[in-house]
Amino acid sequence: MQLLQTVTIKQVLTEKSKKELQHSYHQKKILLQKECDQLRFELKKLERTKKFSPASLKSHFEKEINNRKEKIKLIDFQMEQLNILPLGSEIKEQEVQAIINVAVGDDWEEISSEKMIIVKDGTIIEIR
Template identity: 65%
Template sequence: MQLIQTVVVKQILTETSKQQLFDQYQSRKLQLQKECDQLQFELKRLERTKNFSPTTLKKHFEKEIQMRKEKIKLLEFQIEQLHILPLGSELKEKEVQALIEVKVGDVWNEEAGQPTIVIKDGIIEDIR
């Protein structure tokens, strides 16, 4: 019988992976800032058309802009934490699903913990 099990994928922090993460965070931050600017522009454009209620329109756009600003703050925090982390640290990257085979007579040991795949610079370093 096959079961689906969650496997944690961790990344070992190296100079290369640290730079890649930093670039990803910066890129996402710039994208969110562009979205905020675009939303401001759209708000002003739609306010001039007078087809929508100004208060409802403004409330909706401000909510969207605020959501993006919160994500930017989170990214800034992640960038700060990235600078603090020492090389060799393990970062949880994601979780994936794996099929495992079980048969009659296998030891059922739930204390064994969740399997983990450790990656270093894109290469599998360890499977625990």
């Protein structure tokens, strides 16, 4: 019989991976800031058309802008944490689904234990 099991992928923090993560966070932050600017522009554009209620329109756009500002704060926090982490730390990157084979007589504790794949600079270095 086959089962689906969640496998955690962890990345070992190296100079290279740290720079890549910083770059990735920076790009996401820039994109969110651009989205905020675009939303402000769209709000002003729609306010001039007078087709919508100004209060509800402003409320909707402010909600979207605040949503993105919260994401920017989260990214700032992640960048701070990344700078604090020492090289060699393991960072949870993602979770994937794996198919495992089970048969009568297998050790259930071994099968049901959390599985991990450890990656260092794009190369799998350990499977736990």
